[in-house]
Amino acid sequence: MSSIAPQPADAAPPWRHVLGADLAAHAQDPAAMFVQVASLDAEHRPSVRSMSFRRFGPNGELVFVTDTRSAKVAALNADGWGEACWYFPDARVQWRLAGQVAVHGGAAPADWSALRASLWRAGSDEARRRFQWPAPGQLRAPAAAFVTAPPPLVPPAHFALFVLAAQRVERLCLRSSPHARRSWAQAGTSWAVTDVNP
Numbered sequence: 001m002s003s004i005a006p007q008p009a010d011a012a013p014p015w016r017h018v019l020g021a022d023l024a025a026h027a028q029d030p031a032a033m034f035v036q037v038a039s040l041d042a043e044h045r046p047s048v049r050s051m052s053f054r055r056f057g058p059n060g061e062l063v064f065v066t067d068t069r070s071a072k073v074a075a076l077n078a079d080g081w082g083e084a085c086w087y088f089p090d091a092r093v094q095w096r097l098a099g100q101v102a103v104h105g106g107a108a109p110a111d112w113s114a115l116r117a118s119l120w121r122a123g124s125d126e127a128r129r130r131f132q133w134p135a136p137g138q139l140r141a142p143a144a145a146f147v148t149a150p151p152p153l154v155p156p157a158h159f160a161l162f163v164l165a166a167q168r169v170e171r172l173c174l175r176s177s178p179h180a181r182r183s184w185a186q187a188g189t190s191w192a193v194t195d196v197n198p
């Protein structure tokens with residue numbers, strides 16, 4: 001199967017409801033929110049880490065939160081590319097979503113700053129206090145540096161949204177034989193959907 005599905009520019013992409021349904025089926029499983037996210041490091045080598053998926057952005061972007069002082073943010077350049085990989089073991093489904101990453105910290109544009117503020121408020125007290133810890137990845141600081149005050153109401157500048165706008169998406173399901181593998185590729189404001197060999 002291969003087809004082009006024209007989409008209005010501001011519509012959710014066609015794979016969004018499919019991933020949304022897979023996530024909804026795992027709503028009771030907190031581990032289903034953990035995603036492996038790859039990017040290039042400062043030496044242009046692949047670097048991958050676990051991140052907690054927070055929600056979809058208005059155009060189907062994957063929204064995470066992070067610390068702008070971390071290595072993954074420092075290494076991102078203007079056209080920083082990232083790829084997220086999810087696996088739902090019980091359903092035997094893998095998702096891969098690749099595209100541009102944007103980081104919105106203290107100077108977040110207006111259309112992201114409300115979401116940034118609301119994700120800060122939604123965080124637990126403990127999670128917000130972690131943003132008072134010394135910069136991640138640096139030489140271990142003395143214990144006293146990890147003693148934190150109650151978190152502020154407004155997020156510190158280094159609390160940031162890490163937004164992956166996928167341009168290439170793929171779902172692989174191992175349940176059937178042969179396996180089912182479908183890919184979506186963005187072409188301007190349209191998406192081409194193609195079934196490919198597993």
Ligand SMILES: Cc1cc2nc3c(=O)[nH]c(=O)nc-3n(C[C@H](O)[C@H](O)[C@H](O)COP(=O)(O)O)c2cc1C
Binds near residue numbers: 051
């Ligand atoms: C289950 C789990 C969830 C995590 N969630 C996040 C997250 O949402 N955001 C984040 O920046 N780091 C998260 N981390 C920490 C990262 O995996 C990583 O250690 C940290 O961000 C530093 O990565 P970097 O050096 O590549 O920047 C999580 C780690 C684990 C084990």
